[in-house]
Amino acid sequence: MIEFEALKAQTLDEAVNILDDKENEAKIVAGGTDLLVSIHNESEELKGLNYILDISSVKGLEIIEDNEDYLKLGALCTHSEIIDSVLINEKLPILRKAAQTIGSTQIRNRGTVGGNINNSSPAADLITPLIALGAAVVLHSSNGKRELPLSEFITGPYQNSRKENEILTAVKVPYLPTDYYNNYQKVQRRQAVAIARINLTVLTNIEKNKFKDIRIAFGSATPTAIRFSEIESELENTNINQIDYDKIQEKTGQEMIDITGERWSTPYKKPVVGNLLKRALQEIIKEVQ
Amino acid sequence: MDFKHVNKSEKRVDVYEKVTGKAKYGADMKFQDMLYAKVLYTEYPYAKIKNIDTSKAEKQPGVKAIITAEDIPNNEFGVIIENQQVLAKEKALYIGDGIAVVAAETAKQAKKAVEKIEVEYEELEGIYNPLKSREEDSKLVHEELEDNEVIHHPLRKGDIKNGFENSDVIIEREYDTPFIEQAYIEPEAVIAVPYQENSTVTVYGSVQNPFATQNAVATVLQEDLNKVRVVQNHMGGAFGGKDEVVSSLSARASVLALKTERPIKLVNTRDESIKESYKRHPYNMKYRIGATEDGKIQAMEIEAVADSGAYACQTPFVTWRSVVQATGPYEVENVKTDTYGYYTNNVYTGAMRGYGSPPIIFAQESLMDELAEELDMDPVELRLKNIYHNNSVTASGQKLDNHEVSLEEVLTKAVDKSNFIEKYKEYQKEQSGSKKRGIGLSISFRGCSLGAEAIDAAGIILSLKKDGSVTLYSGLAENGQGLKTVYCQMAAEELGLDTSQVNFMEVDTLISPDSGSTVASRATLIGGNAVKKAADNLIDKIKEYIADKYDQKEEDIVLKDGAIYGKKDVEIMKITEMASKAAMEGVYLTTYGWYVSPDISWDEETGHGNPYFTYVYGCQVAEVEVDTATGEIDVLNMTAAHDVGRAINPANVKGQIYGGVLMGLGYGVMEEVKTNNGYIENTNFDEYMIPTVKDMPDIEPIIVENPDPNGPYGAKSIGEPTLELGSAAIANAVANAANKRIRSLPLNLEKIIVGKNLSKGGDH
Numbered sequence A: 001m002i003e004f005e006a007l008k009a010q011t012l013d014e015a016v017n018i019l020d021d022k023e024n025e026a027k028i029v030a031g032g033t034d035l036l037v038s039i040h041n042e043s044e045e046l047k048g049l050n051y052i053l054d055i056s057s058v059k060g061l062e063i064i065e066d067n068e069d070y071l072k073l074g075a076l077c078t079h080s081e082i083i084d085s086v087l088i089n090e091k092l093p094i095l096r097k098a099a100q101t102i103g104s105t106q107i108r109n110r111g112t113v114g115g116n117i118n119n120s121s122p123a124a125d126l127i128t129p130l131i132a133l134g135a136a137v138v139l140h141s142s143n144g145k146r147e148l149p150l151s152e153f154i155t156g157p158y159q160n161s162r163k164e165n166e167i168l169t170a171v172k173v174p175y176l177p178t179d180y181y182n183n184y185q186k187v188q189r190r191q192a193v194a195i196a197r198i199n200l201t202v203l204t205n206i207e208k209n210k211f212k213d214i215r216i217a218f219g220s221a222t223p224t225a226i227r228f229s230e231i232e233s234e235l236e237n238t239n240i241n242q243i244d245y246d247k248i249q250e251k252t253g254q255e256m257i258d259i260t261g262e263r264w265s266t267p268y269k270k271p272v273v274g275n276l277l278k279r280a281l282q283e284i285i286k287e288v289q
Numbered sequence B: 001m002d003f004k005h006v007n008k009s010e011k012r013v014d015v016y017e018k019v020t021g022k023a024k025y026g027a028d029m030k031f032q033d034m035l036y037a038k039v040l041y042t043e044y045p046y047a048k049i050k051n052i053d054t055s056k057a058e059k060q061p062g063v064k065a066i067i068t069a070e071d072i073p074n075n076e077f078g079v080i081i082e083n084q085q086v087l088a089k090e091k092a093l094y095i096g097d098g099i100a101v102v103a104a105e106t107a108k109q110a111k112k113a114v115e116k117i118e119v120e121y122e123e124l125e126g127i128y129n130p131l132k133s134r135e136e137d138s139k140l141v142h143e144e145l146e147d148n149e150v151i152h153h154p155l156r157k158g159d160i161k162n163g164f165e166n167s168d169v170i171i172e173r174e175y176d177t178p179f180i181e182q183a184y185i186e187p188e189a190v191i192a193v194p195y196q197e198n199s200t201v202t203v204y205g206s207v208q209n210p211f212a213t214q215n216a217v218a219t220v221l222q223e224d225l226n227k228v229r230v231v232q233n234h235m236g237g238a239f240g241g242k243d244e245v246v247s248s249l250s251a252r253a254s255v256l257a258l259k260t261e262r263p264i265k266l267v268n269t270r271d272e273s274i275k276e277s278y279k280r281h282p283y284n285m286k287y288r289i290g291a292t293e294d295g296k297i298q299a300m301e302i303e304a305v306a307d308s309g310a311y312a313c314q315t316p317f318v319t320w321r322s323v324v325q326a327t328g329p330y331e332v333e334n335v336k337t338d339t340y341g342y343y344t345n346n347v348y349t350g351a352m353r354g355y356g357s358p359p360i361i362f363a364q365e366s367l368m369d370e371l372a373e374e375l376d377m378d379p380v381e382l383r384l385k386n387i388y389h390n391n392s393v394t395a396s397g398q399k400l401d402n403h404e405v406s407l408e409e410v411l412t413k414a415v416d417k418s419n420f421i422e423k424y425k426e427y428q429k430e431q432s433g434s435k436k437r438g439i440g441l442s443i444s445f446r447g448c449s450l451g452a453e454a455i456d457a458a459g460i461i462l463s464l465k466k467d468g469s470v471t472l473y474s475g476l477a478e479n480g481q482g483l484k485t486v487y488c489q490m491a492a493e494e495l496g497l498d499t500s501q502v503n504f505m506e507v508d509t510l511i512s513p514d515s516g517s518t519v520a521s522r523a524t525l526i527g528g529n530a531v532k533k534a535a536d537n538l539i540d541k542i543k544e545y546i547a548d549k550y551d552q553k554e555e556d557i558v559l560k561d562g563a564i565y566g567k568k569d570v571e572i573m574k575i576t577e578m579a580s581k582a583a584m585e586g587v588y589l590t591t592y593g594w595y596v597s598p599d600i601s602w603d604e605e606t607g608h609g610n611p612y613f614t615y616v617y618g619c620q621v622a623e624v625e626v627d628t629a630t631g632e633i634d635v636l637n638m639t640a641a642h643d644v645g646r647a648i649n650p651a652n653v654k655g656q657i658y659g660g661v662l663m664g665l666g667y668g669v670m671e672e673v674k675t676n677n678g679y680i681e682n683t684n685f686d687e688y689m690i691p692t693v694k695d696m697p698d699i700e701p702i703i704v705e706n707p708d709p710n711g712p713y714g715a716k717s718i719g720e721p722t723l724e725l726g727s728a729a730i731a732n733a734v735a736n737a738a739n740k741r742i743r744s745l746p747l748n749l750e751k752i753i754v755g756k757n758l759s760k761g762g763d764h
């Protein structure tokens, strides 16, 4: 049985101080939808847990802020808040699409962006679009603040480079021109409350019927959500009416294997990543026409 | 027939407490000085227990007692074969076996103390595949036995050699189904109270079958039945799953209660529940079928092997239902069926809604579509050529001549309603895009009630109170299916009262007549007949009293609309008035009704006989969309036609259909308890997938009513038939859509794309 003391911070300073005070032994909790499950399961990595620090009331971390060329998404924004945000719906609709697929109403009401990122699951539904968007994370500690790209922050399955005295305060998400196309795909074992078997974000501009600045990020296919750069360059500048789907699909599967290696799940995932990409592209092309 | 109460969708009698949240379930109950118990489970699926050291645990704060197998007066129990350990004694035989149980002042203290128990194991190499454990030189799960066979049911009819010789087409197929968790929303919960009102022990809780649990506790304690009392609380579902496992919890709690002389509460977490509780049997089924080119079945040869896990539990009866129904509802002259159950070191298997039918219906109704394809015939036509009609003779030689055999009716109604024929043809054509639609169906016949498994009888007591209200005592139990309501409706119908004037409170072994278990979709049928008998006996008593007192002829007296009528249909008095007069005059107006089902027969050697006294018939159609790019299956809609004899409460029947269809969908598309060398990998609902509301298809229920001469008001069964058909209908729809025949459940993503299960440890 894991026993711990629960602490609560009202401000960022207070939270940072508690982390220092407890000599980095305090585990942050936001919505708790990942952490409480781990506590219940008495996960190995929580052995020796002494404190949890509840940051859910920390002021300023719940913001959705419109900046000139980027959106600042506070770490405490819930999936429901993303879905309900007029701003996000207008400027970054891919985030809304991804958030809508998460868990159930209850989970979406509690689960946060910060939790989704820090849990660093390869299947996390917000990470795939944020990677494609080139988002950066903002971390605060008593040493000050640092910022780094999300793709660098996440270092492995359920692993990231957060230092134990740091709190993730926000994600900065660069805006895309509004004429970009976006598409989100998620494969799941049932139609709700299911972790993605594979997820996919495609963002692209289309100029003169050609893909421009196409970005393709898969989740759950590789150890961390990642952009498939080979297939991106394959498609970049390709005419949307002249796609060799067989080739694209085969290459997508191959790129996954190049990154991940052969796994028990490869016979399933290899064809499906290609199929999913084809679907996403076709849906985008349909919108174009 | 003109009914006042039955055949009407009257309000459930237990609805108020349940929808207002007032209903108390097992885990809600509290008693003075109650202690909390926690079980230590084995670390290994199969291991010798060399030493158990409880000394550290005993010193933990709040700990009052710790028991091991040594403390259990009689450690082995079982409904059919007594070989289930209350706590593992020399060996742990499966991953859910308990080793020790702690009782402490708080649940937390009990949990902490459990962690301090030190057990020395010698891990043994177990056997986890029934196809291996049946081999002659296999290691034994129970060393005292000669082999691992729990049971073998043969059935022989005609001469299959001849039958196959006369066939133009012969196909052989193999099908597999997985372990399935009942997934009741309320995990197991019991409280054992020692020395209460002259009982040695009284057990409260989430008990599906109070008499089976009473029996198990008495056996374990070596106490007389009349000193062990079991009281059922409201149930948060059972689906067959709260029998032996709850008996085991009750036995453990009872031993601790007597040891500490304090009430003991034992409540499983979900993980404990999934790890410890018995599952639906996985089956491996080999089918061989021969037919003439015009589609008449000539012969069937079937071998079905079920995994019994560590204990016998219900395996002998589950596999018996399989042997009776293995050929499906088809006339076949030549049959050879063998069903088997074998021990392994997997989680043990027992009753779950369907009981031996869901696996074989998946196989045999998939097979029918495969045969139809081979014969280039449409699946409805092939079925119509072979199905049972009135006076058909079943595989066991039973002539179906005492009830309406309505297969053609249910099949036709479901086919028409779903527009099956047209859609089937449409979907057979090449479909563009990766999302393909398909439609499939399956049909079944199902023996009602226990059949030749055991004596099939039930009793009801009706007591007319002096204010005219009636108390109903039943040994068959409300498990959420709506039993209280239909019993009250039937009693009210007979007695000319309002349903609200009849009350069925709870099952308590102290006052309820032992009526066997609430299983096999038998309660409305068997218990309903007992309600009618008890009511008729009560009416006779009333008539006797009125005739004597008011100078009436008994044959002129009628009870209706809350009053008693005599000669020329003149009202004599209200029932309320009569009840009060009778009470004052010392007339005893309590009666019982005892119903014993009609004769049945079975010959274990040959599989001949009349195994059930009546049958129900059903047909389900599933329309699906298969995503051939991802392997996802969306079940769009399902049509379910079921002959229930008579729907005592049509709304409840529909409720059963909706729930059963969804459970069948789970079985078809996503559910699977994953075991890996005896360990269970998915012990909670994050990984054990059951359908959500979003997976719920549109469901079209069709209630077909052909009153059965042996049913109360003609009523038969509905609980289990609703679940057994879905998986085959979905598998057939997937084949229609994507031209992919999948012969193992569930039809998950990997099977649609790769054709087989993938798993970390390699292929299953």
Ligand SMILES: Cc1cc2nc3c(=O)[nH]c(=O)nc-3n(C[C@H](O)[C@H](O)[C@H](O)COP(=O)(O)OP(=O)(O)OC[C@H]3O[C@@H](n4cnc5c(N)ncnc54)[C@H](O)[C@@H]3O)c2cc1C
Residues within 6 Å of the ligand: A027, A028, A029, A030, A031, A032, A033, A034, A035, A036, A037, A055, A075, A076, A101, A102, A103, A104, A107, A110, A111, A112, A113, A114, A115, A116, A117, A118, A119, A123, A124, A125, A126, A162, A166, A167, A168, A169, A193, A194, A195, A196
């Ligand atoms: C039933 C169920 C269904 C789910 N379905 C999905 C799904 O479909 N898709 C999906 O992506 N996820 C799903 N999840 C996972 C989870 O809900 C999400 O990952 C959610 O976003 C986590 O947010 P949280 O605030 O609840 O995290 P918490 O549990 O509070 O925290 C998660 C981790 O992040 C750390 N953390 C949290 N906030 C911060 C911060 N600001 N700074 C530093 N560290 C922090 C915590 O210490 C912890 O390690 C599901 C979970 C459940 C229980």
